[in-house]
Amino acid sequence: MFSLKENQETWKNWSGIVQSKPSHLAFPASVEDVVSLVKRCKEEGQGIRVVGSGHSFTPVVHTNEVLVSLDHLAGVEKVDAESQTVGVWAGTKLSDLSAALHAQGWAQENLGDIDKQSIAGAISTGTHGTGMKLGSIATQAVEIQVVTAAGEVLTCNRESHPELFRALQVSLGMLGIMVKVTLRVIPATVLTYESKRLSLDECFENLKEFRDHYRNFEFFWFPHTDTVQVKLMKEATNQLPSNRFWRDLNQMVMENALFGALSRVCRTVPSMSKTISRLSAKFVDTGKDVGYTHQLFTTTRLVRFNEMEYSVPTVWMETVVREIHQLVQENGYHVHFPVECRYVKGDDIWLSPAYGRDSAYIAVHMYKGMAHEKYFADVEAIFRRYNGRPHWGKLHTLQADDLTTLYPKIEDFKKIREQLDPNGMFLNDHLKKLFANE
Numbered sequence: 001m002f003s004l005k006e007n008q009e010t011w012k013n014w015s016g017i018v019q020s021k022p023s024h025l026a027f028p029a030s031v032e033d034v035v036s037l038v039k040r041c042k043e044e045g046q047g048i049r050v051v052g053s054g055h056s057f058t059p060v061v062h063t064n065e066v067l068v069s070l071d072h073l074a075g076v077e078k079v080d081a082e083s084q085t086v087g088v089w090a091g092t093k094l095s096d097l098s099a100a101l102h103a104q105g106w107a108q109e110n111l112g113d114i115d116k117q118s119i120a121g122a123i124s125t126g127t128h129g130t131g132m133k134l135g136s137i138a139t140q141a142v143e144i145q146v147v148t149a150a151g152e153v154l155t156c157n158r159e160s161h162p163e164l165f166r167a168l169q170v171s172l173g174m175l176g177i178m179v180k181v182t183l184r185v186i187p188a189t190v191l192t193y194e195s196k197r198l199s200l201d202e203c204f205e206n207l208k209e210f211r212d213h214y215r216n217f218e219f220f221w222f223p224h225t226d227t228v229q230v231k232l233m234k235e236a237t238n239q240l241p242s243n244r245f246w247r248d249l250n251q252m253v254m255e256n257a258l259f260g261a262l263s264r265v266c267r268t269v270p271s272m273s274k275t276i277s278r279l280s281a282k283f284v285d286t287g288k289d290v291g292y293t294h295q296l297f298t299t300t301r302l303v304r305f306n307e308m309e310y311s312v313p314t315v316w317m318e319t320v321v322r323e324i325h326q327l328v329q330e331n332g333y334h335v336h337f338p339v340e341c342r343y344v345k346g347d348d349i350w351l352s353p354a355y356g357r358d359s360a361y362i363a364v365h366m367y368k369g370m371a372h373e374k375y376f377a378d379v380e381a382i383f384r385r386y387n388g389r390p391h392w393g394k395l396h397t398l399q400a401d402d403l404t405t406l407y408p409k410i411e412d413f414k415k416i417r418e419q420l421d422p423n424g425m426f427l428n429d430h431l432k433k434l435f436a437n438e
Contacts, residue, residue: 002028002036004066011067013054015304015368017395020059022067029072031145031153031179038177039151041066041425049428050173052121053093055114056393057306059430060125060172068177070120076100079185085142086185090120090178098294106185110134110216111297120178125393126170126352128361129297130218130342132211132314136354138169139347143182146175149421153179166409167416170351172392174417174426174435190236191215193289193296195229197281200325203228204318211314211343216297220338221321223328224274227281229338233296241291248300254285256302263303263336263367270334270370277336305337308376308395309363310388311353314343317360323382324364333375337365350409353389363394400434 004024012019024046028034041048047065054061061067070091077087079101086106088097094108094115101107110129117127119137123144128136143157146168154176156165168175203210203219210217216233259280266273289296312320324339340363344354353359364379366372376395380388389406390396403410414435421427427436 002026002033002040004037004040007067011051011054011061013056013061015057015306017057017306017368018059018062020062020064020067022063022065024066026066026068027072028068028070031073031147034068034073034147034177034179035151035153037066037068038147038149038425042149042151042423045423046425047428048177048425050120050177052091052118053116055117055121056125057308057395058393059428060393061428062430063428070118070177070179073179074118079104079106084185085182087180087182088119089180090118092119093117094119094122095298098298101185102188102292102294105188107188107293108137108140108183109186109293110140111137111294113297113299114301115294115298116301119181119183123169123181124171124173124178126349126354126391127393128342128344128354129216130344130361131216132343132358133345134216135345135347136170136349136352138349138352139345140183140185141169141181142184144168144178145180146178148176149423149425157182163412164416166348166350167413169349170392171413171417172351172431174431175420176426189293190239190241190290191233191293191296192236192239193291194232195285195287196232197284197286198228198230200226200228200321203230204322207318218340218342220340221325222277222281222338223333223335224277225281227284229284236290239290241295242289244291244295247289247291251300252302254283256300260303266334266336267367267369273334273336274332277338280336280338304368305365306368306372306395307363307365308372308380309340309361309391310380310383310396311344311359311361311391312383312386312388314358314360316386317341317343317362320360320362320382320386324362324379327378327382331378334370335364335366335375337367339364350413351392351407353391355389355407355409361391363391398434403434 074091
């Protein structure tokens, strides 16, 4: 039987806002290990939560029972060129997946701006990039293998278990332990990238063109200013990737070392936040670049923060951002992190924030250790007015009753969860409040 390691250490998520002391840690290295672990925990009545890289800001991983890492269940198989799919073990980090695919001449069609998460964690929480014609990472999954609370290994796709598959794609680990996923991939693709500094009005005047005519588009509004950084990407024509050295150096120096130092100033003297946000807006990078998809999508993030992100129907992007702008003007929050705005294509995944609608995702951030509660609460009220749905890995205050009106398939999800895990092995207190049938 697979062994458990007793634990005396405190576990913390990436930003440190969530902490717990699991009674045991487990590092399974095979499907058989996971099956053995689940059966043992079932016999002993212990709960299980699975951690990827700890990049969720909500208590989705929090547990005082068994915490499972799939870091030893990692690796990427050979791409099937005919079906354009690849098998990936659940603990594989996105950065390692990108490198392995690139070595074979392939890539994921889209990524977010951080690639430290595990593929299972990114899928299960609805992690996404940006692009009006591109879905979240979960939509890239064509098959998922999971170990249920009964210790049964199920392989699900749209043909064999269509309802369970749609429930599994974004499930927060409540339906079992994902052990392997088959992803749809694309041939390695070179993109051109351009960063522009515009006014908020100029951004919105061109919003439809940016959104509809570029493969990837996002923008960042700097609080206490009218300045926006716009990032545009499209497929390159007869262009080769540029040297990464200077871009990577700029990220490390400007976006991490310098911004980190300025952030520490804000934490020590919060009233400096407005000045530093305005300073950041003046020095927005306005360069161009050419690179492979995974090189341009992701950035190194060493400055830690807390985050809240909601999706709203695309039609409300400008309205919501302008209301946040007005809110900041009226209240003068001590915030210097820009507001990040992206687009995601609608899908049919039951718990996806983009379920049934093309979506605008809007995220607010606050530097680690700075008070975020009032700012986030006031912005969340705006999101709620426009039928906003939270990113499951980002901070929010929704309750079970709120989810009923936001997710048309949530009762179907709960029924499947109850069938697969009637004793709540894969729930914690946070998830019980949101998803357990009382």
